[in-house]
Amino acid sequence: MKREFQLGSRREFFSQTAGAMAILGAIAAQRGQAAEKAAKNPFAYDLSHLQTTDPKLIAYEETARWKAPHAEARRIAMGVDDSLYVCSGNYLTAVSHSGERGLEIAAPEPTRCCAIAKDGTIYLGLRDHIEVFDPKGARKATWESPGKKTWLTGIAVTENELFAADAGNRVILRYDKSGKIVRRIGEKNKERNIPGFIIPSPFFDVEVSRDGLLRVNNPGRHRMELYTPDGDFEGAWGSAAMGIAGFCGCCNPINLALLPDGRFVTCEKGLPRVKIYSADGQFESVVAGVESFVENGKACGPADCTAGGLDAAVDPQGWIYILDLVTGDVRVMKRKA
């Protein structure tokens, strides 16, 4: 049956027209508001030209990726048996190269840093003190806290000593193996020509090279510094720059690792990137650039840039393991052929 079009009354016509106009008006208002919200920012802080890395500079390729055992991953370190140790949440977990979990130690508070001695002894840094475990995870000792302001963020261990980076007090603490502090290294001292560490955010790391000297990042001065175990300042290299050869932002590098031949692996936040420098501080290549850490780059903000960051560990073969503190991913990086 054919449907006939019928004109309604004037009242119906007006009410229907008014309804339609109200709906159209609401849609237009919504679209206008959305357009206003998406408008281009005339005051944009533009770093777009730094978001990609020249492919010629990238000397490593990713061969595997796995997740840190728990949320809130903070540090990664090499063990003696080529296993990796990851500080995440309230745990320290041994993980194989392929990400399979092994020994796990639970702590009463977040685990901040760790180092494994050649005999397998595990040194675990909590916020203000160090705990010592045997290779099977049994607790051997709890070292006394150096003070309330202590905030441990990095540990390096040698045959007879342990060096701990205390970001809260801006000092490297030298311990003997009984847990006694025998020296404080790097505190500002004009007479000894020691400039002092500038640690605007809690990223402070220490490594001991084969030459016996300490390598310490000084993020507020955008450089790497060298000290003797007795605390003499031996030298420094590094400069502030957003470009690939320098250290970006207010305070970088945040973490470091050493390759078997003494070259540096540096980690940065803000523009998250991992790079290689020669033993005397010449920029050489990129392990992974900003484009590899998209989520990490977003982590800086809205609150601040203390939530982002990267850490790295190196195995005896020179493979680099990058821990992304935002996603919890561990990337296994091999030098390109």
Place this chain on the structure above:
Amino acid sequence: MNQRPPADPPTSRRTFLRNGARIAAMTGLGALAGVVATRSTAEGWVWQIDPQKCLRCGNCATKCVLEQSAVKCVHAFAVCGYCNLCTGYFEPEPNALTTAAENQLCPTGAIKRSFVEDPYYEYTIDEKRCIGCAKCVEGCNRFGNGSLFLQIRHDRCVHCNECAIARTCPGDAFRRVPAQQPYLLKTNHAH
């Protein structure tokens, strides 16, 4: 054949006047209630920016009904690292770490840099110059501790019932807060 519906009975003058008076009374009451509600809202609650939600979009500088925005950058000194290379103060790639205009990030030069001791510098905001564009806030958050952030200054805000900036805020960072505690300040950063 379709039959037309019966026509409405004509409205008497009395009915018309009675309905008119009723509508006028209702309109008046509605307007009075609206004014009272608006005033009580302005006195009890005010607009403020949640720094955790702010996306530094630039709208605060351009959408406020005031000629110069009521939104200003504020500085949480307890959170600041007093950096020599402050990414809230300097252009991303400055020629030098000096106060020369070409090195400064702020389009109006509203941040003052003063030497404290090597290598620390203090940064203070000149609110008369600040336009609330959040460029420095983005720089500080991208690399630093996030000590710079935006707040509505209530000595300038005219307390619009519907805040013109809030309407366009892409992060929905604007919210009502009690007038007795009108600021959402940063006091420390998470480690």
